[in-house]
Amino acid sequence: MTFEDLARALEAAIARDDRDAIAQRVAELNPADMADFIENVRQPELEIELLMALPLERRADTFGYLPLPVQQQLASRLPPAVLAELVTAMPADERADLFNVLDEGVRRLLFTRLAREEREDLRRLASYEEGTAGAVMTSDYAAVPNGLTVAEALETLRLTAPDKETIYQAFVVDKDHRLKGVISLRELILAVPSSRVDDLMEREVVSADVSTSQEEVARLISRYDLLALPILNSGGKLVGIVTYDDAMDVAEAEATEDMHKGATVGKLDASFREASPLSLYRSRVHWLVVLVFANIFTGAGIAFFEQTISAHIALLFFMPLLVASAGNAGAQSATLMVRGLATGDVSARDWAKLLGREILVAGALGLTMAAAVMVVGVFRAGPEIAAVVALTMMLVVMIGSLIGMGLPFLLDKLKFDPATASTPLITTLADVSGVLIYFGLATVLLGI
Amino acid sequence: MTFEDLARALEAAIARDDRDAIAQRVAELNPADMADFIENVRQPELEIELLMALPLERRADTFGYLPLPVQQQLASRLPPAVLAELVTAMPADERADLFNVLDEGVRRLLFTRLAREEREDLRRLASYEEGTAGAVMTSDYAAVPNGLTVAEALETLRLTAPDKETIYQAFVVDKDHRLKGVISLRELILAVPSSRVDDLMEREVVSADVSTSQEEVARLISRYDLLALPILNSGGKLVGIVTYDDAMDVAEAEATEDMHKGATVGKLDASFREASPLSLYRSRVHWLVVLVFANIFTGAGIAFFEQTISAHIALLFFMPLLVASAGNAGAQSATLMVRGLATGDVSARDWAKLLGREILVAGALGLTMAAAVMVVGVFRAGPEIAAVVALTMMLVVMIGSLIGMGLPFLLDKLKFDPATASTPLITTLADVSGVLIYFGLATVLLGI
Numbered sequence: 029m030t031f032e033d034l035a036r037a038l039e040a041a042i043a044r045d046d047r048d049a050i051a052q053r054v055a056e057l058n059p060a061d062m063a064d065f066i067e068n069v070r071q072p073e074l075e076i077e078l079l080m081a082l083p084l085e086r087r088a089d090t091f092g093y094l095p096l097p098v099q100q101q102l103a104s105r106l107p108p109a110v111l112a113e114l115v116t117a118m119p120a121d122e123r124a125d126l127f128n129v130l131d132e133g134v135r136r137l138l139f140t141r142l143a144r145e146e147r148e149d150l151r152r153l154a155s156y157e158e159g160t161a162g163a164v165m166t167s168d169y170a171a172v173p174n175g176l177t178v179a180e181a182l183e184t185l186r187l188t189a190p191d192k193e194t195i196y197q198a199f200v201v202d203k204d205h206r207l208k209g210v211i212s213l214r215e216l217i218l219a220v221p222s223s224r225v226d227d228l229m230e231r232e233v234v235s236a237d238v239s240t241s242q243e244e245v246a247r248l249i250s251r252y253d254l255l256a257l258p259i260l261n262s263g264g265k266l267v268g269i270v271t272y273d274d275a276m277d278v279a280e281a282e283a284t285e286d287m288h289k290g291a292t293v294g295k296l297d298a299s300f301r302e303a304s305p306l307s308l309y310r311s312r313v314h315w316l317v318v319l320v321f322a323n324i325f326t327g328a329g330i331a332f333f334e335q336t337i338s339a340h341i342a343l344l345f346f347m348p349l350l351v352a353s354a355g356n357a358g359a360q361s362a363t364l365m366v367r368g369l370a371t372g373d374v375s376a377r378d379w380a381k382l383l384g385r386e387i388l389v390a391g392a393l394g395l396t397m398a399a400a401v402m403v404v405g406v407f408r409a410g411p412e413i414a415a416v417v418a419l420t421m422m423l424v425v426m427i428g429s430l431i432g433m434g435l436p437f438l439l440d441k442l443k444f445d446p447a448t449a450s451t452p453l454i455t456t457l458a459d460v461s462g463v464l465i466y467f468g469l470a471t472v473l474l475g476i
Numbered sequence: 477m478t479f480e481d482l483a484r485a486l487e488a489a490i491a492r493d494d495r496d497a498i499a500q501r502v503a504e505l506n507p508a509d510m511a512d513f514i515e516n517v518r519q520p521e522l523e524i525e526l527l528m529a530l531p532l533e534r535r536a537d538t539f540g541y542l543p544l545p546v547q548q549q550l551a552s553r554l555p556p557a558v559l560a561e562l563v564t565a566m567p568a569d570e571r572a573d574l575f576n577v578l579d580e581g582v583r584r585l586l587f588t589r590l591a592r593e594e595r596e597d598l599r600r601l602a603s604y605e606e607g608t609a610g611a612v613m614t615s616d617y618a619a620v621p622n623g624l625t626v627a628e629a630l631e632t633l634r635l636t637a638p639d640k641e642t643i644y645q646a647f648v649v650d651k652d653h654r655l656k657g658v659i660s661l662r663e664l665i666l667a668v669p670s671s672r673v674d675d676l677m678e679r680e681v682v683s684a685d686v687s688t689s690q691e692e693v694a695r696l697i698s699r700y701d702l703l704a705l706p707i708l709n710s711g712g713k714l715v716g717i718v719t720y721d722d723a724m725d726v727a728e729a730e731a732t733e734d735m736h737k738g739a740t741v742g743k744l745d746a747s748f749r750e751a752s753p754l755s756l757y758r759s760r761v762h763w764l765v766v767l768v769f770a771n772i773f774t775g776a777g778i779a780f781f782e783q784t785i786s787a788h789i790a791l792l793f794f795m796p797l798l799v800a801s802a803g804n805a806g807a808q809s810a811t812l813m814v815r816g817l818a819t820g821d822v823s824a825r826d827w828a829k830l831l832g833r834e835i836l837v838a839g840a841l842g843l844t845m846a847a848a849v850m851v852v853g854v855f856r857a858g859p860e861i862a863a864v865v866a867l868t869m870m871l872v873v874m875i876g877s878l879i880g881m882g883l884p885f886l887l888d889k890l891k892f893d894p895a896t897a898s899t900p901l902i903t904t905l906a907d908v909s910g911v912l913i914y915f916g917l918a919t920v921l922l923g924i
Contacts, residue, residue: 034680056680060700189666196644196661213644213661218637232482232504250728252508253721255703272720273701279724280698283731284815290735291811291899292804300816301826308837312808316841316873317848319804323797324852331793341786345779348907349771351796356740356767356900360760363739367732368748378749389756393764400765404772425764451739451899452804459796 031061038065042074054081062086063093075102080110088117097298100129112141119193121166121274124153152267161245162238164278165259165268168193171201172225174208179221185213193271197256200229205265207233207258235260238267242278247372249275286370289447290363292319319456326351326459333467335476342409343470346401346417351462353397353421354428355455361386361432362454369436369446376440382433390429394422416473420466427465428458479509486513490522502529511541523550528558536565545746548577551586560589567641569614569722572601600715609693610686612726613707613716616641619649620673622656627669633661641719645704648677653713655681655706683708686715690726695820697723734818737895738811740767767904774799774907781915784922790857791918794849794865799910801845801869802876803903809834809880810902817884817894824888830881838877842870864921868914875913876906 034057041049057065062082066075079087079102091099091114103111103126115123115138127135127150139147149167156162170192172181181198189195198216200209209229219228235258236245249257249272256269285295292315297307330337337343365382368374374382398418405414432454436446482505489497505513510530514523527535527550539547539562551559551574563571563586575583575598587595597615604610618640620629629646637643646664648657657677667676683706684693697705697720704717733743740763745755778785785791813830816822822830846866853862880902884894 058680058682058700186665189662195665214637217634217643232506234506250721250724252506272724273698276698276720276724276727280727280731280819283728283735284819287731287735287738287811287815290738291807293808293812299821300812301822301830305833305836305840308812308833309840312805312837313841313844316801316804316808316845320797320801320845320848323800326796326800327793330796331790334789334792337792338786338789341782342779344782344785344792345775348774348778348799348911349768352771352774352900352904352907353764353768355903356764357760359739359900360741360764363735364741364748364756367735371728371732373747374749382749385753385756388753389760392753392757393761396761397764397768400768452800452807455803455903456800459800463796 031058031064034061035065050078051081054078055083055086059086059089060093062090066090067094067098072105076105084113084117088114092118092122095298095302096125096129097302099126100131103130104134108137108141112138116142116146119166120149120153120168120268121164121193124150124163127154156238159242160238161236161240161242161257161259161270162268164242164245164274165238165270166193166274167268169199169256169258169266169269170195170197171199171205171266174200174202174226176225177221178216178219178223178225178228181211181225182216182221185216193269194256197254197269199233199258199266199269200225201266207235207260207264207266209233210258212255233258236270238262242270243282245270246275246278246282250279251372282370286366286447289445290366290450292316292450292452315450315452319452322453322456323459326456326463329460329463329467333463333471336467336471336474339476340413340470340474342413343416343467345408346405346413346420347463347466349401350417350420350424350466351459354424354458354462356428357390357393357425358428358432358454358458359451361390361429362436362449362451363432365433365436366446366449369440376437379437386429386433387426390426393429394425397425398422412474413470416466416470420462420469423465423469424458424462427461428454431457431461479506479512482509483513498526499529502526503531503534507534507537508541510538514538515542515546520553524553532561532565536562540566540570543747543750544573544577545750547574548579551578552582556585556589560586564590564594567614568597568601568616568716569612569641572598572611576602604686607690608686609684609688609690609705609707609718610716612690612693612722613686613718614641614722615716617647617704617706617714617717618643618645619647619653619714622648622650622674624673625669626664626667626671626673626676629659629673630664630669633664641717642704645702645717647681647706647714647717648673649714655683655708655712655714657681658706660703681706684718686710690718691730691818693718694723694726694730698727699820730818734814734895737893738814738898740764740898740900763898763900767900770901770904771907774904774911777908777911777915781911781919784915784919788861788918788922790861791864791915793856794853794861794868795911795914797849798865798868798872798914799907802872802906802910804876805838805841805873806876806880806902806906807899809838809877810884810897810899811880813881813884814894814897817888824885827885834877834881835874838874841877842873845873846870860922861918864914864918868910868917871913871917872906872910875909876902879905879909 038053041053066078069075082090168191170185172184185195185198196213198211199207202208209231210233211225211229234248234252238259238261256271258266259268261267294311296303296311398421401421402414402418405417435449439449440446486501489501514526517523530538616639618633620632633643633646644661646659647655650656657679658681659673659677682696682700686707686709704719706714707716709715742759744751744759846869849869850862850866853865883897887897888894
């Protein structure tokens with residue numbers, strides 16, 4: 029059955045108030061789907077009832093799939109004992125995320141009901157800055173001391189498995205909890221039980237630091253196809269792991285943020301679907317206003333050439349397509365560069381090679397565009413204006429492309445996020461250059 | 477040691493021609509890093525030598541991390557017997573990808589040297605359309621027949637493990653190879669050995685069809701945090717899996733493609749770094765030319781109002797910032813919508829809610845922008861023109877936003893890719909509307 033079928037069956041069971049059917053349907057729904065269902069119920073009592081119809085482990089799993097604001101709401105309505113039980117069953121990273129958003133009162137009430145181990149874990153995870161490996165990692169990793177045989181390591185994993193986020197990668201640590209190596213469960217299962225883990229483990233372990241950015245963490249996991257990336261504290265001790273599924277979420281969120289930045293949309297307080305009008309307004313108004321004032325320069329450029337324009341009013345016809353072409357070419361280059369830098373496909377070292385290629389490509393594009401616009405120009409305004417228009421087109425497409433390529437590079441060099449070189453900013457710069465070049469050339473070549 | 481340190485040590489060993497040191501360094505480098513190193517050597521003989529310095533399994537692993545064009549080149553230079561050995565050791569999905577790009581001659585030579593099983597597997601995988609689950613899946617999945625005990629299932633996994641891409645998810649199939657359930661290796665290890673797999677396995681398995689798009693596959697894996705998604709053929713039989721690491725690559729490639737589309741950049745023949753100038757030119761020129769002709773409408777709009785403009789030349793000063801603001805607001809809305817649709821955050825069903833919110837947000841943005849521009853207008857051109865400018869701003873920001881939000885929705889409804897509603901297209905539409913509204917209002921309110 030598809031998610032929709034199961035969801036409809038559950039709805040029907042709820043409508044009939046058939047407890048047995050509800051329990052059965054609830055058990056069939058995947059936790060991610062169940063979370064979706066609960067989120068869309070929008071009946072406070074039913075939300076709690078559905079959640080409580082799940083066995084504890086599945087309840088914790090489902091709860092983790094709910095968006096944080098929904099988790100927060102539900103948490104404030106659950107009896108403290110039930111909440112404590114639920115929170116204890118959650119993975120350490122999700123528990124820490126929930127704690128960060130709980131109201132002070134709920135948090136304190138809950139804190140006293142947790143075991144000491146969980147309390148300390150929460151304090152530690154809460155101490156890392158948002159957006160770092162420390163803040164996204166979980167402390168529920170599988171570690172085995174060095175010096176064990178394969179059989180002993182397997183037994184250790186088996187005993188600790190229920191509390192671990194993954195047991196498919198076992199991290200081998202010395203008595204100071206320093207990371208010595210990694211071995212997969214697959215290798216352990218295939219190995220001779222009496223052989224030593226230290227002889228089989230991979231010693232060159234890809235790892236990150238608690239302060240590494242979450243984007244970098246996601247990139248490492250994707251580059252090396254890891255199931256889990258070990259995270260070390262500043263003293264070199266193993267303190268957590270980030271798993272591939274969290275890395276996928278980070279990568280998706282980063283791509284979304286970069287796309288939004290590319291259109292001068294700032295950070296939202298929730299997903300786009302759930303964002304409040306005020307949050308959307310705030311995320312958009314800032315750059316719109318900044319760019320209005322930037323565009324005053326374009327207006328001033330036009331005003332400066334008022335005499336030329338009055339003398340050759342036909343020039344105006346071509347202005348939009350010239351400045352738009354500069355902006356479009358710039359947006360293309362900027363987007364290629366920004367994304368290339370974000371995925372690690374290109375790096376600042378490649379600038380000479382990329383610049384050479386860009387000049388070649390932009391030159392060819394400029395020529396094509398000049399030819400296209402020349403034809404229109406001759407028919408519309410005669411050969412003289414057509415020549416000015418074609419020459420301008422050639423120049424502005426090249427200049428737009430070079431601004432589009434250069435600005436992200438420059439920002440990257442200066443340690444800013446290249447995604448800030450957003451399309452509207454590039455377009456505005458291209459507009460100003462376009463107007464100045466166009467009417468400047470016209471003044472020189474056609475006279476006033 | 478970091479990748480850079482290891483790479484430098486390897487370089488030094490190569491420079492000294494120290495075979496032992498080379499072999500040692502090569503063994504230390506992670507396959508992904510080793511592939512990077514080989515790719516950047518740019519000395520044909522050394523490339524082959526380094527590859528052959530690796531033990532077979534690691535060689536196949538490293539080879540798989542090389543970009544396809546490099547794989548293709550190397551394959552054409554390896555002796556057929558060596559290539560056959562390498563190809564046999566590759567995972568089925570990577571082998572199929574390589575086969576698709578091999579020259580006919582190499583392919584035929586190689587084909588005769590492969591075992592029948594691999595040949596049939598290649599034929600089957602090659603038959604699926606690019607971009608579908610069938611084309612990205614691997615046939616190296618771990619399956620166990622139904623009816624086994626946990627101990628028997630574990631033994632089956634252990635025996636088949638060396639050839640499988642992952643054994644952490646075991647798919648339970650009946651005698652017709654129909655998917656009956658899934659059980660994780662973790663559950664098997666924790667279970668009582670004599671218990672039956674059929675009683676423990678998850679029966680509601682998230683799966684996809686061979687014809688499902690690769691984006692949808694990546695979305696399912698990310699949504700349900702899967703290690704591997706089972707793929708069924710049209711007869712409902714299990715034929716392959718897509719693993720999380722391939723899904724991460726697909727998601728990254730999809731995000732890149734969507735960003736490129738957003739700036740009217742078409743498909744490249746390689747990564748941006750490796751793309752040829754001709755490929756870049758081709759990917760960019762198409763839309764640039766289309767948009768030039770679209771911008772002729774804006775020019776025509778201006779030309780239509782030449783009399784108004786001549787009578788009130790001061791209007792020109794405000795034109796760039798008005799049309800740019802419309803375009804910027806439109807780009808913001810379009811980007812939010814396109815990304816929301818791509819990630820599944822919003823769907824076409826949400827249109828009424830989103831439209832209402834957009835009118836609210838765009839109205840507030842329009843008012844803010846009108847106020848900002850009003851101040852400039854009064855100082856620059858007096859209250860009359862300032863009033864026209866402010867009113868225009870209010871209208872164009874709203875219209876730009878609604879175009880930006882509406883077009884991706886419309887494309888989605890018509891089963892086109894909403895990412896085609898690229899920023900330059902929205903900007904062009906906003907430009908035309910902006911010019912018509914501005915000079916239209918001016919003509920009515922100020923006269924000619």
